[in-house]
Amino acid sequence: MTAVQRSLDDLDRSLGLLEKDLDASSLDMRRVRTDANHLRESFALLRGTRPVDRPPVEKVTIPDTPYDASLWSGAEDDEGLGARDRRAP
Secondary structure, three states: OOOHHHHHHHHHHHHHHHHHHOOOOOHHHHHHHHHHHHHHHHHHHHHOOOOOOOOOOOOOOOOOOOOHHHHHHHHOOOOOOOOOOOOOO
């Protein structure tokens, strides 16, 4: 039961990401979302409970400003980028 619930939660998160890339109001996307909701409701009936309210997703703001270049200095050797004085084979 736990694995199925986890899979349904993963499906819901994946659909949320897909809706960001596609038109969430398109007929096909609404059908997929409706089918996923039916799966969640059917599983809740199978478990003998009603669907659990999902907590709100925490949004993380990523700034548009460029990264500080000093973050990358000296990282060539230990980040798999190669050393400055050598070439790749």
